[in-house]
Amino acid sequence: MWAIGVDLAWSPRNPTAAVALRWEEDHWEVEAWADDLGSDAEILGFLSPYREGSCIIGIDAPLIVPNEEGSRPCDREIASRFGRYHAGGYPVNRRWLRAFGGLRGEALAQALAAWGFTLNPPSVPQALIRTVIEVFPHPAAVILFGLRRMIRYKRLGRGLWIRGLRRWHRQLLTLEHFHPLLRWPEAWRSSLPDRKTRRALKAWEDRLDAAFCAYVAGYVWFYGPAGYEQIGDLQNGYVIIPRRIG
Structure with missing residues (x-):
């Protein structure tokens, strides 16, 4: 069983990060990652080793966008419920996405459908499934970590960005104490890359986000419907938000 997270860049001109987790009896292990x-x-090339067998993929990008303008109902609800935590999203529509490079989430979901993946979230815990779900790290972090406010680490000046990344990294390391736990490799334990160029810091940020998307997908697989809330539907778009258990 694999759980994969994809922090999808809205334009192919920007790098996308992906992380694959492997289920090992009672915990998740980081198996592979890419941040370029x-x-x-290239994204499908990373995913191709997992096109057979049981797998759940969590993508941080809109996968179903039927509305040409305005906002999806699921995005409005998330903004209403999580805005006070600074974890609301942007209004999503087809015109807006085209301005950033196209409907990449929809295209990726359709490509995965050709491999036999569905857009249906798990209906029972730990099922043998092949599914792709839309996830949103900010509200997911608020719920799983019990945050009073989302950790800020995006689109900040260098000093605030580095401090935010360090805090976000420390928070993610606590997943080793969750159930199911995520065992981090030694290469991930340093709070920042050795080279602190803008490109290296952005790659690290994207990789952390992809790892969290993978964990959310794995958490949803592990607990099934008891472990998540589906905001929205398959007709108008939906986002999966985990429920904290234990």
Whole structure:
């Protein structure tokens, strides 16, 4: 069983990060990662080893966007419920996404459907499934970590950005004490990359986000419907938000 997270860049001109977790009897292990994926073909190349067998993929990007303008109902609800935590999202529509490079989430979901993946979240715990779900790290972090406010680490000045990344990294390391736990490799334990260039810091940020998306997907698989809330539907778009158990 694999759980994969994809922090999908809205334009292929920007790098996408992906992290694959492998289920090991009672916990998740980091199996593979990349933080420099460009085109859709490169993303599918990373995912291709997992096109057979049981797998759940959590993608941080809109996967179903039927509305040309305005906002999806699920995005409005998330903004209403999580805005006070600074964890609300943007209004999503097809016109807006085209301005950033296209409907990449929809295209990726359709490509995965050709591999036999569905957009249906798990209906029972720990099922043998092949599914892709839309996830949103900010509200997921508020719920799983019990945050009073989302940890800020995006679009900040260098000093605040580095402090935010360090705090976000420390928070993610606590997943080793969750159930199910995520066992981090030694390469991930340093709070920042050795080189602190803007590109290296952005790659680290994207990789952390992809790892959290993978964990959320794995958490949803492990607990099934008891472990998540589906905000929205398959017709108008939905986002899966985990429920904290234990």
